[in-house]
Amino acid sequence: MFTAAAESFLKQAREIQEEELRRFASRVAAILQGPELGPEAADCLQRLHLTVAATKYPRKLDGKFVELLQTVLCSSKSPEQIQVLCAAILREMSPCNDLILSCDEIQDTKLLSLVCSVLLAQGNKKAEVSAVGQRIVKVLERRLPERQGARYLLPVLSNVISLSPESLTEEQTNVVSKKMADWLRYASVQQGVAQPSGGFFSNPRTRQPGPVTEVDGAIATDFFTVLSVGQYYTEDQWLNVQAFSMLRHWLLCYGAKGLKTPNSDDKSGMDRSVMSMVSTTSTSSRLLLPKDRLREKAFEYCQRLIEQSNRRPLKKDDGDLQKACLIEAVTIIDIICKQDSSYVYRAVSFLKILHSRISGDTTYARALLPIAQFFLNHGKMAAVDSDAIYKHLFTDIPAQLFHNPSLAFEFVQFCKDNTQLFTETSSIFRQSFPNLFKFLAWNSPPLISEFVDLLPFLLDAGTAIEIFHLLLDLPCLTAALDIQLRSPALPTSEKAACDPAVKPATCLEAFRHPLYKSMFQYLLRTKSAPEDAPERLIPLRQLLGSLASSPRVVQCAETVPVLLELFFRVVAEFADGPLINQLVVLLLQRSDQLYEIPAFKDDVYRVLGSQLVMLCKLRPALVVELSTEILEFSGTVSNIQNKEAIFTHMVWAIGEYMSVSYDKRCTVEQINQFFETLEAMLFEITQLRPLASTPSYAPRAISVLMATLTKLAARSQDLIPRVSMFLSKMRTFVQSPAVTSVYCEEDLDEILIRATELMNLLKMPSVAQFVFTPPVDVASTRFQREVNDSLPFALRIVTRLLEPAPGFMPG
Amino acid sequence: RQVASQCRLLQSSSGRPSSPQLPQLPDEPISLQDAPGGLFQLPPGDPFPERVTVAWLSVVALAFALVCDPQENLSLAEITLRRLAPRLLTSLRLLGPGADVLLRPDAADVLLDRLLPHGQMLFLNEHFLQAVDREM
Numbered sequence: 033m034f035t036a037a038a039e040s041f042l043k044q045a046r047e048i049q050e051e052e053l054r055r056f057a058s059r060v061a062a063i064l065q066g067p068e069l070g071p072e073a074a075d076c077l078q079r080l081h082l083t084v085a086a087t088k089y090p091r092k093l094d095g096k097f098v099e100l101l102q103t104v105l106c107s108s109k110s111p112e113q114i115q116v117l118c119a120a121i122l123r124e125m126s127p128c129n130d131l132i133l134s135c136d137e138i139q140d141t142k143l144l145s146l147v148c149s150v151l152l153a154q155g156n157k158k159a160e161v162s163a164v165g166q167r168i169v170k171v172l173e174r175r176l177p178e179r180q181g182a183r184y185l186l187p188v189l190s191n192v193i194s195l196s197p198e199s200l201t202e203e204q205t206n207v208v209s210k211k212m213a214d215w216l217r218y219a220s221v222q223q224g225v226a227q228p229s230g231g232f233f234s235n236p237r238t239r240q241p242g243p244v245t246e247v248d249g250a251i252a253t254d255f256f257t258v259l260s261v262g263q264y265y266t267e268d269q270w271l272n273v274q275a276f277s278m279l280r281h282w283l284l285c286y287g288a289k290g291l292k293t294p295n296s297d298d299k300s301g302m303d304r305s306v307m308s309m310v311s312t313t314s315t316s317s318r319l320l321l322p323k324d325r326l327r328e329k330a331f332e333y334c335q336r337l338i339e340q341s342n343r344r345p346l347k348k349d350d351g352d353l354q355k356a357c358l359i360e361a362v363t364i365i366d367i368i369c370k371q372d373s374s375y376v377y378r379a380v381s382f383l384k385i386l387h388s389r390i391s392g393d394t395t396y397a398r399a400l401l402p403i404a405q406f407f408l409n410h411g412k413m414a415a416v417d418s419d420a421i422y423k424h425l426f427t428d429i430p431a432q433l434f435h436n437p438s439l440a441f442e443f444v445q446f447c448k449d450n451t452q453l454f455t456e457t458s459s460i461f462r463q464s465f466p467n468l469f470k471f472l473a474w475n476s477p478p479l480i481s482e483f484v485d486l487l488p489f490l491l492d493a494g495t496a497i498e499i500f501h502l503l504l505d506l507p508c509l510t511a512a513l514d515i516q517l518r519s520p521a522l523p524t525s526e527k528a529a530c531d532p533a534v535k536p537a538t539c540l541e542a543f544r545h546p547l548y549k550s551m552f553q554y555l556l557r558t559k560s561a562p563e564d565a566p567e568r569l570i571p572l573r574q575l576l577g578s579l580a581s582s583p584r585v586v587q588c589a590e591t592v593p594v595l596l597e598l599f600f601r602v603v604a605e606f607a608d609g610p611l612i613n614q615l616v617v618l619l620l621q622r623s624d625q626l627y628e629i630p631a632f633k634d635d636v637y638r639v640l641g642s643q644l645v646m647l648c649k650l651r652p653a654l655v656v657e658l659s660t661e662i663l664e665f666s667g668t669v670s671n672i673q674n675k676e677a678i679f680t681h682m683v684w685a686i687g688e689y690m691s692v693s694y695d696k697r698c699t700v701e702q703i704n705q706f707f708e709t710l711e712a713m714l715f716e717i718t719q720l721r722p723l724a725s726t727p728s729y730a731p732r733a734i735s736v737l738m739a740t741l742t743k744l745a746a747r748s749q750d751l752i753p754r755v756s757m758f759l760s761k762m763r764t765f766v767q768s769p770a771v772t773s774v775y776c777e778e779d780l781d782e783i784l785i786r787a788t789e790l791m792n793l794l795k796m797p798s799v800a801q802f803v804f805t806p807p808v809d810v811a812s813t814r815f816q817r818e819v820n821d822s823l824p825f826a827l828r829i830v831t832r833l834l835e836p837a838p839g840f841m842p843g
Numbered sequence: 844r845q846v847a848s849q850c851r852l853l854q855s856s857s858g859r860p861s862s863p864q865l866p867q868l869p870d871e872p873i874s875l876q877d878a879p880g881g882l883f884q885l886p887p888g889d890p891f892p893e894r895v896t897v898a899w900l901s902v903v904a905l906a907f908a909l910v911c912d913p914q915e916n917l918s919l920a921e922i923t924l925r926r927l928a929p930r931l932l933t934s935l936r937l938l939g940p941g942a943d944v945l946l947r948p949d950a951a952d953v954l955l956d957r958l959l960p961h962g963q964m965l966f967l968n969e970h971f972l973q974a975v976d977r978e979m
Contacts, residue, residue: 038942045945078946085948116949149961187960194912194962247968258966265974277965284914347969356918357966363916398918441882442917478883 045079045086053083057097064104069114077117084124091125098122098130106138106147119146126153135167144171145184152191162199165192169204172211183270190278197285205286209322212275212282213329217255219272223262244269247345247354257333259340259350259357279330280364287323287371327368331375334361334368338386355399362386362402369410379406380414391424394432398439400425401446408450422460427558430467434513437478440471444482451489465490467558469502473509473588480591487595488602493611496603498562500618503596504636505555505569507589507627511539511579512555512572519543542575573627580629589632593639600643604650612651616658619644620665620682623675634677641677648685652694655686659702662686667709669716676730683710683733687740687804691747703748710741711758718765726770731779735786738762742790746800756794762787878902880924882917900924905937915964923964926972930954953979 048056060076063069084091104110105118122128133151138144148168151160168189172182189208192199200208223241244252244260252260258273320328338361341354362383369375387403390396404425407418433439447454447468453461468490472479491499502509519540536542543552551572554563579585603615619640626633648655655662662682665671671679686706692698714737717729738759745751765771766780793800880900887894891910898909898920909924911917934950935943943950957975958965967975 037940038945041942041945074949078948081948082945113949116952120948120952145956145960152961184960187963190963191961258971259968261968261970263970265971273966273971274963277963280914280916350969352918352922353966353968356916356922359918360916360966437881438917438921441884445884475881478881481886482884 041082042086045082048083050092053091054094056080056083057093061097061100064100069104069110074113074117077114077121081117081121081124084121093125095130098125098128099132102131102133105150106133106143108140115143115146119150122150123153126150127155127157135164141171141181141184144168145188148188148191152188152195156196159199161192161196164188165196165199166204168192169200169207173207181267181270183267183274186271186274186278190281193281193285200286206322209282209286209326212279213322213326215268215271215275216279216326216333217329219256219268220266221252221256221260222266224264224266224269226264246340246343247347247350248343249346250343254336255333257336257340259337259354276333276360279333280360280367283327283330283364283367283371287327287367324372327372327375330364331368331378334365335382337361338382342389351395355396358386358390358396358399359402362399362406366402366406366409369406373410373413376410376414380410380416383407384416387421391421397429397433397436398442400429401442405446405450408453419460426460426464426467430464430470431556431558434470434474435517437475440475441478441482444468444471444479444486448482448486451486454489462490462495463560464558465495465499466502466560469506469509470513470556472591473506474513474584476510476584476588476591480594483591483595484598487598491599491602493606493608495560496599496607496611497614497618498560500599500615501563501622503592503599504622504626505573506592506595507580507585507629507632508569508573508576509555510585510588511576511582512552514579514582514584515539515543515576516552516556536575539575539578548572548575567625570625573625577628580627586629586632589627589629590635592632593635596636596639597643600639600646604646607650609651609653612647613654613658616644616647616654617661619647620661620678623671623678637675637677641679641681644678645681645685648689652689653697655689656695656698656702659706663706663709666706667713669713672713672717672729672733673727676733680730680733680736683736683740686710687736687743690744700748703744704751707741707744707748707751707754710737710744711754713737714741714758718762720765720768720770726774728774731775731783734783738783738787738790742794742800743804745794746797746804749797749801752794752797756791759787759791759794878925878928880921882921896920898924900928902928902932903938905932907931919964919966923959926967927954927958930958930976 056076057080060073060080063073063076066073084093101118101122105115105122110118122131122133131150131154133147135144135147135151138147144167148164151164154160168185171185172189221244223244225241241262241264244256244262246252247259247261256269256272258276260269262269337357341358341361343354345351345354365375365379365383369379383403383406387400390399400421404418404421407416407421411418429439430443447461450461453459454465456462468486472483487499536545536548542548548571551569554561555569555572603611607615623637623640626636666679666682666686689695690698690703690706714734717734717737720726741751741755741758745755763784766784772780793803878900880898882896882898884894884896885891894913896911896913896915896917898911898917900907900921907924907928909920909927911920931951931954932938934954935947937944957979958967
């Protein structure tokens, strides 16, 4: 990580002992008290800083030394570098009990800012934040001469209000609001002058500075903003930049309506806004309260920024700032409108124009989000139809710009901030969820935790099935998006030349191929479209197999198990009988139709297996209702190996729930049918082939098959002899050399023990029946709760009963 | 740590191999246009008490992270990061063999104080940025 030199320095610093540190500190003290503070002092302070900072636990420095540091920090004789170092050390030691620093006497604003940084790091135990806040406001209140930089103080103020907004009184916030309004609106529009360089040959007559320009070079004709350009800047222009930079924060903190203004007492919101429509040029702004005045100036500033963002900048990087300013301006306007709804009508008109201007430009896509948020918040009040805005945002943007990670992140945040939009079934937001998943498919690592938060809002009875399929096909979506990005736009003549009879050679070719085109279109759809035939995408999944090992696809595949588990957890809360049945059928079906990534399939099977059990627990009757599908699944030998997790859990569920106590419709014939199928399975996997090598199956599959057969036999007692005979043969199986070479000894022992226990149980059929078919309402006792545990428990009890301990059996 | 794993995941997803050696320090200013970067969120308690968003940027073997409150302008955060990184790289010689990053906290503090004073991000256009650079 670090270079070798840095590593060794760090290690040394961490290992310095108390005594050595004390000696070093006294040496530094001596130097600091000397006449000149030169490079040696700086060097020592740097090393001291490293020592103090290198350890997680606080280092102790002598109280007098700490006092000395503070004195040096505040002394006007100390060079800037020394001051910065002292401040850094003091901050590193926070919270510090020996702090005598106070910001009250310091006049130099740069130093004041430095001292405040130390004070604000103390954790506010002695109301330092409030003291700093008071001092800053006092300094700002005074008229500072030109040289004294008030601009060093505004960031301190911003920090103060983050830490403790209550530390300023209303009077103080009014003072600052008033100043901010002036700085925002009335900064100089002439460029600053360079500081005279002095020297023998310097020309004492400096050139007259010209006016500031816009980013495209045109002369500015309106007031100064952050998008105004000059060679040198004046102090008030600096303040303009800083005031805007902290404006959002300030308005959020102190802008909300608290007191009643004299004008608004008896007028409703509607009337006020009518008034402002009539008098659009704000006339008597001087009569407004500071808060309202700041709001007015801030609004004008943001409006100007929006106009300025239309210009083509001469410097490319200014374009990035224009976009950031645009986002900030719209956001601030939104806040202003929330605080004073009379601004809504003014804002709506130019925001709509802005939207039409930028909606076609993908580089401005991130700015569409705050615009949409504004219309979501205020559109109703302004009786504006903003559906077109939402439609464009949710239909076009994700499809075009899923690959932009910053946009993806902010878009998903937008969805999370507005989850109430997704509850309405017919809304454009809800219908667009396939589009939203494109963000996740492409940018999996940063967005998975966001989608974990978002998914529950997208799920309901209407979308559950489609989302189930979508989650299982998420890595396919990644692959398809990759192809979409790479496929060039073909001229129409080439499109026609695609021969349907010829199979495409590459995925890229397949993108345009008539056979695959509609499949791609379905996978890449922008709107919800519930499909009845999940087999439709099978050829496409096979085709995309060549991309299955691409890193992005693999990353996406890793997110699926997490989302699947969440999916089932949420669905379990609202799913009714038919939906549960449908999910089980699809679960079994889709287990054959998964994208070919081995680790992915294993993980998915694991999740599906355990969720299958959950669904059966929710609705035990499904085992009877879906007996056809379940029989087919559990009767397929290849499933035991390929989809072991699902198979094992399915068989367990059969054993558990195929019973009259769970569904009155369960007949003996059905039990016998399941028995025969499973018996055949067990036979298949335990038969000893003399010549061919024995394939190995998961031991737990064997166990669960034995257990389920026993359970079924307990319910249809004619089957007991068959099971008993089968179980007795397990000893031969376990001891045969062909088997011992393939399975490990512990597993075989376990199988034999289990077979013996089950056989013993069947010797007492009524007990077996009780154990395996408990009344449903006893379900909450500990005995029943985790059946996977309780069966061995029950078996042990029975085994003990059958093998009498001395003194146990009477007579 | 989280930034490192996000960075590695992003790089691996774009198929670029990560180069283990440190390259020679280039003479001309490093262009960060193509440097990989991104955004992600940290839930409350891990390790900050409130929910925060992290903007990150990776340059060769180094990662820079800027931690933002939920209410802050993420576009500006990315811009700020892309301005801080090359200046820190140069001023602290971060890609070189020395240990300046440890022994020159004052250099880092001065830079941060200009571009991110008290943690406040600034809307600086290119000319303003030049004025800031001149002051340092």
